[in-house]
Amino acid sequence: MKGLFGPSGRQTADGEQLHATLNAVPAHTWYAASSGGLTFVNRRTADYLGLPGDHPLRFGIDIGARWDAHIRMLHPDDHEETRKSLVNLPAHRRGR
Secondary structure, eight states, rough: OOOBBOSSOOOOOHHHHHHHHHHHHOOOOOEEEESSSEEEOOOOHHHHHOOOTOGGTTTTTTOOOOOOOGGSOOOGGHHHHHHHHHTTTTTTHHHH
């Protein structure tokens, strides 16, 4: 798949297709940058988290989030397991 954003910063057709597909999935879906930082959450997830309509995560805008920044959005029972699984990423991918 080509990049989700072109040189002008506008979303590509591939990016639009991916977001449309993920927004149609009847589940909480998201994707992250290679650093592990969240870049996009689908509509269902954004609504569940109470993100405003103009939040960058609704549009796939990489804001340079840390690899563990999204853990606070998860249920407290999931924090430790998620952190452990992310720690297994190579350090250069975690942005350390």
